[in-house]
Amino acid sequence: MRIRLFPILFLIAGLCVAQTKVSGIVVDEVGEPVAFANVIFPNSTLGTITNDNGRFYLESDTRYNSILVSFIGYQTLEVPLPAAVNYDLTIVLLEGEQLDEVVVYSGKQSKKNNPAIDILRKIWAKKRINGLRKFKQYEYDKYEKIEFDLNTIDSALINSRMFRGLEFIFADLDTSRITGKTYLPIFLNEVFSKVYGNNLIPKEREDVLGNRNSGFSNNQAITAFVQDLYSDYDVYANYLKFFDKSFTSPLSRTGIDVYNYVLTDSAFIDNKWCYHIIYYPRRKNELTFKGDFWVNDSTYALKKINLQVTKSANINWVKEIYIEQDFEVVNDSVFLLKRDYMLSDFALNKKESSKGIYGKRTTVYDHYIFDNLRPDEFYRTATDPYDPRVFQQDSTFWNRSRLESLNKDETGIYTLLDTLKTVPKFKTYYNLVSILGSGYVEIDKWNLDIGDIYSTFGYNDAEGIRLRGGARTFFGQNDPWRLEGYMAYGFLDRKFKHGFSAKFLLDRKSRLIISGGNRRDIEQLGLSLTATNDVLGRSVASSSVLTVGNNDRLSNINLSTLNLEAEPLKNFRIRFGGSFRTLSSALPEAFNLDYVDPDSPTGISSEVKQFDLTTSLIFTPGKRTIGYGVERRDVNDEYATLFLNYTRGLEGFLESDFNYTRYQFSYTQPWQIGGFGRLLSTVEMGKTVGTVPLSLLNVIPGNQTLFTLYNTFPNLDFYEFVTDTYVALHLEQNFNGRFFSRIPVIRDWNLREIVGIRGAWGQLSEENIALNSPANIPLNAPSDKIYWEYSLGVGNIFKIFRLDFNFRGNYLENPEARPFSVTGTFGFHF
Known part of the structure; x- marks a missing residue:
């Protein structure tokens, strides 16, 4: 009875967390999927783009009664949402012109006549004077959490022989706001640090003040894999390196050769007028992204950007890579990175129904201080990130230092893993994976x-x-x-x-x-x-x-x-x-x-x-x-x-x-x-x-x-x-x-x-x-x-x-x- 009631309980839990959830597929008049179509909530900056198979998922904490679906060469369609949760919609786009007030260009148009590419060129010209580079010295707090989750959990998996005797771990499940799939957190690592930089030397120093790990904290191979998996990146760079592959950034100077850019809208975000640009790849199988970004109309600094790797990209064992970055407005000319989120979906194949593991990294930056001069030797002095005190910080420290609170599922990981380590069957699975890896x-x-x-x-x-x-x-x-x-x-x-x-x-x-x-x-x-x-x-x-x-x-x-x-x-x-x-x-x-x-x-x-x-x-x-x-x-x-x-x-x-x-x-x-x-x-x-x-x-x-x-x-x-x-x-x-x-x-x-x-x-x-x-x-x-x-x-x-x-x-x-x-x-x- 518990298993049969699980979808209903899950739906009720979803209604309590998010006010609007919608998923489905966008097709044309003959039933062919429409890839890279734009799906947004009306009068908002919340949206997504359909994947290679025309599928999408979108959610918001605010209740919306409809979504807008559009794509080049098709009529824009407003789809009503009769309920707070609407799954598996089939949306048919009709051929025709876009709305008059939205100016769009296809990738085959001349690059000289595309306003989106004109904006892109201004981003290139300004990128080196935006952000931290504008100051002689800088300091900020940095909080990072890395999480791994089992995903696409259904009743068949819960009832399988593999998890017989482990059913209790499925008591608390959540839904990914990116993919709409159920997931179970199994690993969490938190790090809090203070970063000091001097652009004149140039040198940067990071003092790790706290490091807390749940799950497989004693397995050096897994911890090293996590560290390598989520290395730092800069969306302004020409190429972004993930999983030993170089993906062309949509802000790259070579981007106009591999992406289509479309200027779709403009609006105020945090009292700043911004342009909305959608991009998607010109060709399949290349290491590219699809997504959109908002850019300020005067500084040409990013306000927010989303990047999602296309399913046709030549990369193994990774079904999804999704990145979103939000930037904070400090003053009229300075936009600083506020939040960086990355999700990877690891699976044996790229089918929609395939089960896998989410890898998620969230990094939050705050408490910026500028032009606080310190001796040059201060920046050259390395601190010890492995000081035992770093790993022994108490709950008071973490409650004070977290720049983003843990949700209910993340908080429960520590308790869940402590329990799992006492279960013989789980220990057998863990030992098998450890043997194969090491x-x-x-x-x-x-x-x-x-x-x-x-x-x-x-x-x-x-x-x-x-x-x-x-x-x-x-x-x-x-x-x-x-x-x-x-x-x-x-x-x-x-x-x-x-x-x-x-x-x-x-x-x-x-x-x-x-x-x-x-x-x-x-x-x-x-x-x-x-x-x-x-x-x-x-x-x-x-x-x-x-x-x-x-x-x-x-x-x-x-x-x-x-x-x-x-x-x-x-x-x-x-x-x-x-x-x-x-x-x-x-x-x-x-x-x-x-x-x-x-x-x-x-x-x-x-x-x-x-x-x-x-x-x-x-x-x-x-x-x-x-x-x-x-x-x-x-x-x-x-x-x-x-x-x-x-x-x-x-x-x-x-x-x-x-x-x-x-x-x-x-x-x-x-x-x-x-x-x-x-x-x-x-x-x-x-x-x-x-x-x-x-x-x-x-x-x-x-x-x-x-x-x-x-x-x-x-x-x-x-x-x-x-x-x-x-x-x-x-x-x-x-x-x-x-x-x-x-x-x-x-x-x-x-x-x-x-x-x-x-x-x-x-x-x-x-x-x-x-x-x-x-x-x-x-x-x-x-x-x-x-x-x-x-x-x-x-x-x-x-x-x-x-x-x-x-x-x-x-x-x-x-x-x-x-x-x-x-x-x-x-x-x-x-």
């Missing part, structure tokens, strides 16, 4: 994680089938120390392998970390030119089940390391350490590491013992992390990485065999190329001074696996090119479907084009060739000409697969050279 099985009573599960099975020519099991300590996401280890067994060589590491955070402020460990294993060396001595690091090629050609150039490695690392400046790390390695071939008959050794009875040695001292400088400007323990988690991937490494090999110390010096540098930078997608670039260079054996030289990284691995050359075999001096360049451009979206036959497949080009040049000295002459592989370097390859790839196949077709540019005369290869990868990407 790769580790949590054993709370032992403070251990078992895994990672994705490394359990492997295969290579030396070990045959390989099984691996490991564990790590885990008391919490901010552990000051961590122990980790694994054991593996090869069924062909019948040998056990192991690895062990320990890390200790000695000082949190400077992030002084001491680490070390030992690994004895079989490894495919030469997969990276500038690899670091991660004692537990292991390449995909070392255990790859699928390879091309003979994958027999494997090495035995016994590596011990001890490192000291500090971060004296944000995102600038210094690492100093020592390592001792013993290297030998894992399959001597097929691949040896022999070198000339006058001290050996045979004049030849096949094993290297080497002690190295290493100093590394790592700079990652723009990198954001979460947590303050010995292991932090990245929350963004658009930062550059500059790596400078100096290695000194010491002969004689701990029976080390060789003296040498190595200099290495690498620079990796992702570039958002506006509407053309994302370019990933890497430059690497290095030089080894001294004479060393093959196992210590720099191998141009080939790739004989069937997996697409960035920074490798898929048409090179392992050890095909060996150098002591090298320069390499990798470029990979993902166009995110920009060109496929213009091809009618395949545009609905949402495929993405990926183009790559890479090259390497290197030398190998006569002394190194002579030292390594006993080796049974040819020692060649790409010194005569730059070795290069290019690839053409298709991504987003069935939303998860990517295929790359790789072509070798030269050195085709090399023995068994592979002129062509196909590699692939899979993963879940937006």
Whole structure:
């Protein structure tokens, strides 16, 4: 009985919260949906635009008796609303002219004669002098809440086996004012901070004074995902980045090439005369929005704007993205951001009935203070957002600091999650999701994680089938120390392998970390030119089940390391350490590491013992992390990485065999190329001074696996090119479907084009060739000409697969050279 009465109870609750709710579909005379039609409440600025399928939802706290529906080329229609709640209306628009007093232009009209575009050009001219940029210094309070909700909840879901025993969680449901769908809050994070900025330096400082979390507060992976999901954006920018995609802003200078703009109305808002402009995309499948904005007639500053991603946009797992921003009038010439709201609807598909999860962020700004001069050092001083006091603020603090009160459902999240954590079935679901996300099985009573599960099975020519099991300590996401280890067994060589590491955070402020460990294993060396001595690091090629050609150039490695690392400046790390390695071939008959050794009875040695001292400088400007323990988690991937490494090999110390010096540098930078997608670039260079054996030289990284691995050359075999001096360049451009979206036959497949080009040049000295002459592989370097390859790839196949077709540019005369290869990868990407 409770379930049958639920829709009625829900309707009554809706009547109490909002005075007017209306949803439906807009069609033309033959029943075809009308996308991007304008739906508003009369004599108001409250409205929406129909989606790609002609559907809409609109609500208001005020009681309205009708709605106005209009679109270019159709008669404007006023639809009566007989009740406060009117769902599933079918509205038929008739062809004809718009109302005389509303001036509209279609996107195909000349841009010179469109008043909406004339206004847009004035926005461009004024945007740099609006808002906070008008003042020398500024301060304000900032309150942010991020919420996740289960959505599209119906009686079938409530009665499903999945929620049997959890029915109590559906006692309080609400309706989204954006989509009209029911939802259940499951996660809430609140942050209150004070922001101080100086436009003259320019510098900005944010002091986090309170941080409160419900739901999965101890799961660092989920928290990091939330942080990355809702990075800051500026609607005045040419491109807005969401989910690793660059969407063209409707206020962009390139907007007139991808949007239609229509000037529909003008009215007073907060005693300011404003123009109302509607925009919608010219083409399907592009990363664009639809929506509207109100702009002041004198300052050309935004008063409010709505942005909604079209369903045809080439983005996975996201059914809706809705953004609204409201601006406050400070005086005749200053409009400041007052409230920023963003809703994302995550679902497996974009059908109207599909169930998913809402992600919502609300940010409210208030108490602005201007031109309050503070010392320059004040703005340069970073505060600690992880101070324990920040997470221990009481209810009095939050009642005073919230710039927007929590509603009933948001208030109940804290109680709901405390209850759910005691329910065994919910804990099972949570553990399953956590395992799939992190790769580790949590054993709370032992403070251990078992895994990672994705490394359990492997295969290579030396070990045959390989099984691996490991564990790590885990008391919490901010552990000051961590122990980790694994054991593996090869069924062909019948040998056990192991690895062990320990890390200790000695000082949190400077992030002084001491680490070390030992690994004895079989490894495919030469997969990276500038690899670091991660004692537990292991390449995909070392255990790859699928390879091309003979994958027999494997090495035995016994590596011990001890490192000291500090971060004296944000995102600038210094690492100093020592390592001792013993290297030998894992399959001597097929691949040896022999070198000339006058001290050996045979004049030849096949094993290297080497002690190295290493100093590394790592700079990652723009990198954001979460947590303050010995292991932090990245929350963004658009930062550059500059790596400078100096290695000194010491002969004689701990029976080390060789003296040498190595200099290495690498620079990796992702570039958002506006509407053309994302370019990933890497430059690497290095030089080894001294004479060393093959196992210590720099191998141009080939790739004989069937997996697409960035920074490798898929048409090179392992050890095909060996150098002591090298320069390499990798470029990979993902166009995110920009060109496929213009091809009618395949545009609905949402495929993405990926183009790559890479090259390497290197030398190998006569002394190194002579030292390594006993080796049974040819020692060649790409010194005569730059070795290069290019690839053409298709991504987003069935939303998860990517295929790359790789072509070798030269050195085709090399023995068994592979002129062509196909590699692939899979993963879940937006």
